[in-house]
Amino acid sequence: MKKSSDTSMTGEAIADFGDEPMTGTSDGALARAAGVTAWRQIADAIEADVMNGRLTPGSQLPTEARLAERFAVNRHTVRRAIAALAAKGLLRATQGRGTFVEAKPLAYPIGRRTRFTEIVSREGHEAGGELMSAAETVADEETARRLRLMPGSPVLRTEVRRFIDGTPVSSGTSFFPLPRFAGAAAVLRETGSITRALAACGVTDYVRAETRITARLATGDDAARLDLSPGRILFVVDALNVDGTGTPVQAAHVVFAADRVELVVENG
Known part of the structure; x- marks a missing residue:
């Protein structure tokens, strides 16, 4: 038996999430003078949404392009934030499928x-x-x-x-x-x-x-x-x-x- 089908959020659910600001400023923009790098602020915002349950285990994040647009940064910055959270075990980035919140053990x-x-x-x-x-x-x-x-x-x-x-x-x-x-x-x-x-x-x-x-x-x-x-x-x-x-x-x-x-x- 091959691996089971993906259980991520639907495209509609991802779009609904993407239309709402993430934790941080009211419009999702970064605090440019905060003394914290842009990728770290993005990582902290995503991690906060995982911790408070707004991003649930197994759910799929918006695409890198949509996150870059929301935070007004380039995709490389978003990619670094995602990599940092993947290294901590909070996210799972799969080539060709997207980025998902890790499920509970x-x-x-x-x-x-x-x-x-x-x-x-x-x-x-x-x-x-x-x-x-x-x-x-x-x-x-x-x-x-x-x-x-x-x-x-x-x-x-x-x-x-x-x-x-x-x-x-x-x-x-x-x-x-x-x-x-x-x-x-x-x-x-x-x-x-x-x-x-x-x-x-x-x-x-x-x-x-x-x-x-x-x-x-x-x-x-x-x-x-x-x-x-x-x-x-x-x-x-x-x-x-x-x-x-x-x-x-x-x-x-x-x-x-x-x-x-x-x-x-x-x-x-």
């Missing part, structure tokens, strides 16, 4: 039965998945240890990106033992669901045997995949799932945008 519980689609759907959101690559390879020492295989054993390596309401929230690499999961890639390509891929290979249920959580800063590749600014914080989750007999079925390495999900570790 989704509580994402991690326990013995962690299922992305179930968790997202339960919170009233739409889950999506996209298989980015799949290839047969051999297990290195660390992967073999996690899957209880001999080093050099054949495994299926996949990369999957996950979405909530069309916004990318995670990107992960998984390894599945072969030949047991030879058919998993085809199901992942069609549905984007790990659970369905495992079920198609005979694993009707599985549980989380181990989860390790660390953090790091986003690289340029992370930023491109998750539509965020380089340097933003990522949660790094290394997980091992096993079937009913305790046999490993998936070793995963997943990065989450830290300001889009709140990892909740469940006891028991």
